[in-house]
Amino acid sequence: xxxxxxxxxxxxxxxxxxxxxxxxxxxxxxxxxxxxxxxxxxxxxxxxxxxxxxxxxxxxxxxxxxxxxxxxxxxxxxxxxxxxxxxxxxxxxxxxxxxxxxxxxxxxxxxxxxxxxxxxxxxxxxxxxxxxxxxxxxxxxxxxxxxxxxxxxxxxxxxxxxxxxxxxxxxxxxxxxxxxxxxxxxxxxxxxxxxxxxxxxxxxxxxxxxxxxxxxxxxxxxxxxxxxxxxxxxxxxxxxxxxxxxxxxxxxxxxxxxxxxxxxxxxxxxxxxxxxxxxxxxxxxxxxxxxxxxxxxxxxxxxxxxxxxxxxxxxxxxxxxxxxxxxxxxxxxxxxxxx
Numbered sequence: 001x002x003x004x005x006x007x008x009x010x011x012x013x014x015x016x017x018x019x020x021x022x023x024x025x026x027x028x029x030x031x032x033x034x035x036x037x038x039x040x041x042x043x044x045x046x047x048x049x050x051x052x053x054x055x056x057x058x059x060x061x062x063x064x065x066x067x068x069x070x071x072x073x074x075x076x077x078x079x080x081x082x083x084x085x086x087x088x089x090x091x092x093x094x095x096x097x098x099x100x101x102x103x104x105x106x107x108x109x110x111x112x113x114x115x116x117x118x119x120x121x122x123x124x125x126x127x128x129x130x131x132x133x134x135x136x137x138x139x140x141x142x143x144x145x146x147x148x149x150x151x152x153x154x155x156x157x158x159x160x161x162x163x164x165x166x167x168x169x170x171x172x173x174x175x176x177x178x179x180x181x182x183x184x185x186x187x188x189x190x191x192x193x194x195x196x197x198x199x200x201x202x203x204x205x206x207x208x209x210x211x212x213x214x215x216x217x218x219x220x221x222x223x224x225x226x227x228x229x230x231x232x233x234x235x236x237x238x239x240x241x242x243x244x245x246x247x248x249x250x251x252x253x254x255x256x257x258x259x260x261x262x263x264x265x266x267x268x269x270x271x272x273x274x275x276x277x278x279x280x281x282x283x284x285x286x287x288x289x290x291x292x293x294x295x296x297x298x299x300x301x302x303x304x305x306x307x308x309x310x311x312x313x314x315x316x317x318x319x320x321x322x323x324x325x326x327x328x329x330x331x332x333x334x335x336x337x338x339x
Contacts (some may be wrong), residue, residue, distance in 0.1 A: 018262060032180025064091035071332035082222045084309045086227035087237045089222050101316055102217040106292025108301050109211035110152050111264055113159060115141050116167035118260035125263050129154040131236035145275035149209050155207035165195050170254055172224030173216055176238045193220045221314040225301050229309035231261050259312040269306045277327035284337045291322035300325035304333055311336060
């Protein structure tokens with residue numbers, strides 16, 4: 001066992017003792033042992049240390065821009081990549097158009113209609129309506145998984161326009177931002193998608209079924225993907241982000257109906273596994289998503305892995321189909337997950 005000695009005794013041994021060398025070896029061993037122990041402690045502390053959220057890497061280090069461009073291929077369109085865990089946009093890329101875009105949500109709006117119906121109690125998970133004029137009756141999960149205009153037309157009779165607008169704003173079609181480069185000099189304010197007011201009858205049915213008359217931008221769709229993936233509302237996320245100043249009031253945190261969201265997620269998972277969004281799927285990870293389109297443009301909102309989301313995606317294509325939008329998402333996910 002090494003002997004601990006003082007500097008004074010070392011100096012004395014250096015002058016007089018034949019054992020000076022042995023003592024020095026023992027002391028050197030002790031120092032080496034101490035340094036090794038200190039190094040191990042530092043390594044363990046580093047392994048256990050969890051940086052504050054603001055300092056953490058918000059997603060795996062990847063070239064999201066290149067993944068987005070590769071996924072787009074020759075399509076004219078845009079890809080928005082989001083991190084649902086921390087609620088931020090990671091990357092926006094576009095080919096042949098601006099990275100910022102606005103669009104109708106098309107059939108993606110059915111997520112809003114379903115949420116409003118479930119949240120208000122207008123339907124239960126077991127409620128069934130006809131998918132279309134010739135199809136059998138389906139529940140809301142099945143209706144979200146494949147084209148079912150008849151189901152959502154029926155829901156428009158049970159969900160008021162007020163509840164529809166409230167649901168849209170809660171789950172993503174309102175975000176908070178400023179028009180100034182410096183948020184400290186300009187108050188953050190809610191920026192809502194354009195939702196037709198005072199609609200009824202066939203006009204409201206068209207809104208609730210295919211987003212007719214509604215206009216949202218890329219950041220609204222990003223917030224929708226984050227809400228779906230994280231089971232949180234925009235206001236909940238923003239209330240933890242905004243630092244209240246004399247010019248900025250923290251918005252009230254409106255909780256999300258988690259049971260309703262889980263039912264909707266089941267429909268979006270089914271849409272990728274066996275429905276209208278199959279092209280977005282991967283072998284390696286489960287994906288959840290919803291597509292929509294009109295005669296010219298297409299949209300796909302998705303996230304993965306479905307049960308523990310770490311990445312979300314918005315694909316918008318000009319002169320593309322909903323299947324092509326899902327294919328772009330699928331190429332991105334396969335590259336991201338390595339399969």
